[in-house]
Amino acid sequence: MGTARWFALGSLLALARLLEGRLVGEEEAGFGECDKFFYAGTPPAGLATESHVKICQRAEGAERFATLYSTRDRIPVYSAFRAPRPAPGGAEQRWLVEPQIDDPNSNLEEAINEAEAITSVNSLGSKQALNTDYLDSDYQRGQLYPFSLSSDLQVATFTLTNSAPMTQSFQERWYVNLHSLMDRALTPQCGSGEDLYILTGTVPSDYRVKDKVAVPEFVWLAACCAVPGGGWAMGFVKHTRDSDIIEDVMVKDLQKLLPFNPQLFQNNCGETEQDTEKMKKILEVVNQVQDEERMVQSQKTSSPPSSTRSKRSAPLPPEASEGSSSFLGKLMGFIATPFIKLFQLIYYLVVAILKNIVYLLWCVTKQVINGIESCLYRLGSATISYFVAIGEELVSIPWKVLKVVAKVIRAILRILCCLLKAVCRVLSIPVRVLVDVATFPVYTMGAIPIVCKDIALGLGGTVSLLFDTAFGTLGGLFQVVFSVCKRIGYKVTFDNSGEL
Numbered sequence: 001m002g003t004a005r006w007f008a009l010g011s012l013l014a015l016a017r018l019l020e021g022r023l024v025g026e027e028e029a030g031f032g033e034c035d036k037f038f039y040a041g042t043p044p045a046g047l048a049t050e051s052h053v054k055i056c057q058r059a060e061g062a063e064r065f066a067t068l069y070s071t072r073d074r075i076p077v078y079s080a081f082r083a084p085r086p087a088p089g090g091a092e093q094r095w096l097v098e099p100q101i102d103d104p105n106s107n108l109e110e111a112i113n114e115a116e117a118i119t120s121v122n123s124l125g126s127k128q129a130l131n132t133d134y135l136d137s138d139y140q141r142g143q144l145y146p147f148s149l150s151s152d153l154q155v156a157t158f159t160l161t162n163s164a165p166m167t168q169s170f171q172e173r174w175y176v177n178l179h180s181l182m183d184r185a186l187t188p189q190c191g192s193g194e195d196l197y198i199l200t201g202t203v204p205s206d207y208r209v210k211d212k213v214a215v216p217e218f219v220w221l222a223a224c225c226a227v228p229g230g231g232w233a234m235g236f237v238k239h240t241r242d243s244d245i246i247e248d249v250m251v252k253d254l255q256k257l258l259p260f261n262p263q264l265f266q267n268n269c270g271e272t273e274q275d276t277e278k279m280k281k282i283l284e285v286v287n288q289v290q291d292e293e294r295m296v297q298s299q300k301t302s303s304p305p306s307s308t309r310s311k312r313s314a315p316l317p318p319e320a321s322e323g324s325s326s327f328l329g330k331l332m333g334f335i336a337t338p339f340i341k342l343f344q345l346i347y348y349l350v351v352a353i354l355k356n357i358v359y360l361l362w363c364v365t366k367q368v369i370n371g372i373e374s375c376l377y378r379l380g381s382a383t384i385s386y387f388v389a390i391g392e393e394l395v396s397i398p399w400k401v402l403k404v405v406a407k408v409i410r411a412i413l414r415i416l417c418c419l420l421k422a423v424c425r426v427l428s429i430p431v432r433v434l435v436d437v438a439t440f441p442v443y444t445m446g447a448i449p450i451v452c453k454d455i456a457l458g459l460g461g462t463v464s465l466l467f468d469t470a471f472g473t474l475g476g477l478f479q480v481v482f483s484v485c486k487r488i489g490y491k492v493t494f495d496n497s498g499e500l
Contacts, residue, residue, distance in 0.1 A: 031056050034066035037080040039197040039224045039265045043068075046262035047077055053101055053127075055161055058110050065145050067161050070204070071101065071127035073214035075164040078201030079144040082194075095141060096159045097121075101128045111159045119352040129160050129213045132344075136337065137209050142166030144200040144219070146175055149182060164202045165215045170240055173296075174219060177238060177246045177289065181221070185285035189232070189278045190225035197224040199264055203257070205240075216240055220258070222251055224269035225278075232279045233269035236286075245293045248286045 034056035035041040043054075043066070051072035057064045057079075065081040096111035103122040114131050117124050124130070134141055141163040166174065178200075187193040199222040204214035218239040225231045235254030238246040251268060255261055 030054075031066045034063050034080075036063070037066045037082050037197070039226055039269055040267070042266040043080070044078070044199065044262045044264045045266075046260045047258075049260075052077060055098060055101075057159065057162065065162075067144075067159075069098075069101065069128070069161045070214075073204040074127070074129040074133075074212055075202055075204060075214055075216065076144050076162055078199050079162055080197070080199050081145050081149075082197055094158055095131055095163075097124070097130065098128060098159065098161045099124075101161070102126050111161070115348055115351045116355065118348050119355070129163070131160070133210055133213050134165070135340075137165075138167060139165035139209055139215065140168055140171055142171045142174065144202065146178060149178060164219070165209050165213055166240070173293065174238060177236075177293070178221070180289045180292075181223075181236065181246075181286070184289070185282045186223050186225075186234070189282055191227050191230075195226040195231075197226065197265070197269075198222070201258070203259065220254060222254060222264045224251075224265045226269070229273070230275045230278060231270050232274045232276075232282070233265060233271070234279065234282055245290050245297070246286075248283060 030041070030043055031038075031054050035043070038044075047068060051070055053069045053071055055067045055069055057067055065079055067079045068077040069075075070077050094113060097114050097117050098111050099106040099108040099117055099121045102124050106121055108117075108120065112120075114124075125133075131141075141160065142165065143158075143162050144164065145162055147158060186196060186198075190196040200219065201222075202216035202219050205217035207215045209215060218237055220238070221236040222233070223235075224233045233251045235249045235251045236246055237249055237254065237257065238244065249257070251264060255264060
């Protein structure tokens with residue numbers, strides 16, 4: 001089982017676990033990463049109250065099962081798990097507590113030993129049961145999800161949030177019932193068991209151990225097989241009276257027996273598609289388990305010592321059972337109790353002192369190592385930065401020289417270009433004059449024919465104009481004479497039809 005992680009970022013990791021759903025608030029819908037232990041990833045509906053805390057039980061950083069814990073009754077309402085497989089061997093029973101139930105600000109990520117939690121968890125035991133609550137009582141810590149059904153060697157099931165007060169005889173019979181049902185009825189009728197979802201829970205009574213931890217009135221089990229086309233759902237109830245045997249009920253009937261009438265499985269575990277033939281086979285095995293338990297009960301009740309012992313271990317012991325103990329036993333218990341408490345206190349103090357010393361040494365060592373690492377890192381970084389800067393400067397020198405040379409050549413070329421332009425402008429004036437002088441005779445000789453042509457055209461035009469004027473004048477005079485002669489009566493004829 002994981003212990004407290006003494007890292008500087010432990011508190012941040014704990015907050016991350018809270019956000020991921022390890023200890024989920026009531027306002028949230030599920031159990032975070034532990035939703036996989038519920039059918040269709042949906043926890044039972046209708047059981048959430050202010051005193052119920054959702055816990056994603058983890059060990060070694062992995063999710064093991066889910067628990068809804070009652071801080072009022074200090075027992076689990078139910079635990080949810082899947083595909084139970086018997087553990088290959090025994091494990092040391094180290095009962096653990098959940099730090100974040102009593103101290104939400106605790107930086108401890110997983111359940112730890114109660115001795116370790118005394119000095120690191122504030123208000124320990126204010127909302128959950130402790131090992132001391134079971135001392136000097138007739139009850140033992142009965143697991144809802146027994147370790148014997150789990151292949152988990154990390155003992156994640158040995159948490160007090162997974163336990164409720166049970167007498168030894170009832171606990172033994174309850175475990176026998178669970179093993180018989182799992183091995184002979186439930187798992188064989190659900191394929192390999194990979195699709196089998198199990199809920200085991202309690203219903204508290206009015207009786208409390210040391211006025212703190214509620215004793216269950218009865219415990220119950222609900223199973224849902226989600227095999228496609230061959231699923232089923234069954235419920236079982238076992239009262240804590242020694243004479244009662246386990247009873248089979250339908251899931252709907254089981255829900256009516258529980259407080260708040262919850263819905264344990266979404267859609268009642270596919271109620272419309274359940275395989276009735278498999279359910280009949282399960283009931284046949286359940287009848288055999290019940291007959292075997294009746295036989296065991298009859299054998300126990302036949303012997304007076306066992307019956308006396310059965311009465312003494314009843315979950316709700318009457319006042320008569322208390323009076324049956326001898327005066328000497330009470331006196332010895334009264335005398336021994338202070339010494340036991342003293343030894344427990346000394347043990348807790350020694351463990352706490354040793355833990356704090358180890359923690360202090362570890363912190364000092366870590367700080368020294370961190371300081372050395374920081375100095376070496378800074379020295380290395382400065383050295384590397386120095387050499388990198390020198391290398392950059394050395395590499396940049398040829399490039400800078402080339403840039404300077406290029407700029408010098410560019411300036412020289414600009415100067416030469418300006419000189420050539422000035423020379424060209426100075427030389428351009430006489431060249432133009434010479435060209436004009438050289439081309440003047442050519443232009444003059446070429447213009448003489450054109451001028452003569454223009455003079456000839458002018459003279460011809462003038463002569464033509466004089467002739468046109470003379471003939472026009474004579475024609476006009478003849479016309480006038482002809483008009484006058486016509487008016488006075490003379491007729492002038494012509495021999496030819498020529499025009500006057």
